[in-house]
Amino acid sequence: MNPSNIHTTNGNGANAQTSDASNIKGLDELAALIKHDRDALLTQWRQQVRALSSAKALDTPTLNDHIPALLEEIVTALHTKSDETIPEILKKGTPPSHGVQRFQDGLDIQEVVAEYHILLGCITDLADAKVLTLKGTHFTLLNRFLSGAFGL
Numbered sequence: 001m002n003p004s005n006i007h008t009t010n011g012n013g014a015n016a017q018t019s020d021a022s023n024i025k026g027l028d029e030l031a032a033l034i035k036h037d038r039d040a041l042l043t044q045w046r047q048q049v050r051a052l053s054s055a056k057a058l059d060t061p062t063l064n065d066h067i068p069a070l071l072e073e074i075v076t077a078l079h080t081k082s083d084e085t086i087p088e089i090l091k092k093g094t095p096p097s098h099g100v101q102r103f104q105d106g107l108d109i110q111e112v113v114a115e116y117h118i119l120l121g122c123i124t125d126l127a128d129a130k131v132l133t134l135k136g137t138h139f140t141l142l143n144r145f146l147s148g149a150f151g152l
Contacts, residue, residue, distance in 0.1 A: 027137065031078035033130055034123060038071055041122050048118045054107045055115075065101050067119065074123075078141060120146050 034041065046063055049055050055063060102112045123142065127134050134142065 026132070027078045027141065029132055030127060030134070030142070031075045033126060033132060034071055034078070035075050037126055038068070041071065041119075041126060042068065044122045044125070045115075045119055048122070049115055052107070052111045052114060054105070054111055058105060062105060065105075067115075070119075074142065074146075116146050 042064065045067065046060065049063065102115070107115075120142070124134055
């Protein structure tokens, strides 16, 4: 059986076709979208994060902290189709540094988790606006990466 052309059956008994090639294309599209709209994503994220009580007084560079680098890591993970486990993600990259910095900035764990959830929401909103559906592999990789960012 050719793994790039797998046939499955949906709940109605009809044949549905899943293609690895379309998943790869979708991951590349999401990566390109995040990279292209990085500044708009950051702006939307900052506006929403400023609603958190501890983040209101932070200046923009402090608020941004490692988030621009995290977006680059997400783009790289999507391009490379990373299948790293959450513990592997936690050993490197910006999430551990970001968490430590946020603790020093006075944010508690709930607020740090909220920041990552807001980022996931911003990326989802961006994808929706560009008619890119986040499901299956697209959503799994993105969710795994961001879940790893706050250690879940």
